[in-house]
Amino acid sequence: MRSEGESSVAQERPFGWGIMGTGTIAGLFAADLGLLPQARLAAVHSRLLAKAQGFAARFGGGAAYGDEAAFLADPAIEAVYIATPNQFHAAQALRAIAAGKPVLVEKPAALRSGDVEAIAQAARERGVFAMEALWSRFLPAVRAIREQIATGRIGEVKRIRADLSYAHPQEPGSRFFDPALGGGAAFDLGVYPLSLTLHLLGEPLAVGGCWVAAATGVDLRSEFRLAYPDAVAELSCGFDRNGTNRFLVTGTRGALTLEAPFLKAQRLSFDADAGRAMAAYGRGRGFAPRLLDRLPRPGRSSEVFAFPGNGLQFQAQAVMAAVRAGETSCATMPLAGSAAVLRIIESMLAQPSADGVDQKRDRSR
Template identity: 35%
Template sequence: MTERQVAWGILGPGTIANNFAVGLAQTPAAKLLAAGGRTPDRLAAFGERNGVERLYGSYEALVADPDLDVIYVATPHSFHLAHGLLAIEAGKGLMVEKPAGLGARDVEMLVEAARKADVFFMEAYKCRSHPQTVRLVELVREGVIGKLTRIEAKNGGFKERDPSSRLFDPALGGGGILDIGCYPVTTVRLIAGAAQGLPYAEPVALEASGEIGPTGVDEIAEAELDFGDGLTASIACALRRQMEDTLVLTGTKGTIRLPVPWRPGRNAGPSDASIVIETEEGTREEWLRDPRQLFAFEAEAATNAILAGLKTAPWPALSGEESILNARVIDRWREGMGLPVLASALTA
């Protein structure tokens, strides 16, 4: 007897959609059945590269396919709300690439729509589904470095300023915070929660600083977060400054460092990752090895959840409630820099 596979559709056949398609191909219980796009040549190339059976020239036609269980939305940030609602209103489950919306209002609307429609919802933070994240939380909860006092998380690099790029276009949700700063946000919230015996925690205070470029997006962004009980965190991201991708935890008895915290095996496997632990007993390195590509972990988490009849993927993936809270912290970071809190159009 053939086991049931979850039938996936991909909305928006761009670069990250190709990465996710590879992850789906490495998930036995998943099948990439269909894709939809508005650029015929790009859609055809995507279909050929990933062996997609059904190609639709409109998003409406894609979500109307009766054989699909779930849609992965991989369009630019400013379209996530409209395209996510399109999938939900068609009765499909939704995995939406991070950030789920331009602001917390967008995310609230998606989560509430999914709840009312009784369909699956997941915001795709791939680092939250990688095994190193689970192991990191275990180490914090075990008190390996004593009481946690400080978290430092950076994610960035230098890019040429290109006003035609979505990264430098405020109307498309450009800027470092929404594109890559959201990884440090979701991760420090997770770790702070682990230190407090919770699934996640919210900062009681946040102070932001950085540089806004001539196109109106944050090109360099930093923030100091206070989680109370002696635990603080610094987060940073950049589009126009070279930064070492860093995640360092400091406790009363040592430190934990992730050399590749955000994207191990992003484009191809293996997605091997190491955790470096330094205490008074010395330094040791733990390796977590897996031949698969990074996106396979979130694809597997979502697929298994859908097969189990769940409406969200199990922790440490974000629940709908946590996606809202995470977006509120991102809003606070942007507001602290003098940037507007954004809301997406309902149609795109």
């Protein structure tokens, strides 16, 4: 436990982040740290030291490591952001926790729900913070939709519809389709609508749906149906097309829509006519449909929640505040919720695919 004086000094100095990985998402996170005066890049780790050195130089300095143990021993690191390929997340998170470092683990936090539960248990036992980096939950527009639902703006929630789909060719070596790299639409995209649905409605009573296999056996597309006592959520994700990428919540007195792309939403629309909102949800992504949906009409309005950068700074702020407060979890993004999302995915992918492919995939690597 820090003394009052130590806590005051900690609040005054920039928060030192260590980043494991030097890929695209690591770069986006480091760039967004630059938007936070109270944060700094303290260290970077890569299996290739030259990559770590180049990344550190690109984002304002910090120590560069090719050795993981030396990286985790760096006292300047107050929290570790794990941004490596999916299959490494769980093991690296456990090693960071064992070293006493708080962790923010890029989604999915693991490839099995049991591994997320192991991360949560290790964090509790070691007394350090741990969270999955499902950054969308921290966006201003997502906070707004949750607050408006809670205050009854659309009445009783009856249905959630969401689609998150981006076309990717099935090319050899693509991480999106490689089972060994934790590929598949559900792990890459499905976690977003699933996590936001659980954020709004909690865990479902029952789960149904189907999935279609890619040539490698991972899911090319997945459809989820979550049943609640008085509501249903119909969620889809895929690499087979470019979707509408909206998140629609309809209720007894209207509807709220996180506009495309909802995973980094900057616009929240309200429509007093839920049927009209449903029709708008199904329209395409082109300029004409978007223009039509933005024309002013009675009973319809939009709020803009613009932000600089990529939107990862909000989760970073939440982690920094929690760590310096001595907390081990975040109420907005608890690991229990991360495990619940993976259990839903596991239940779906345990079924034979809708196209008749029944390939068992080893997620333990």
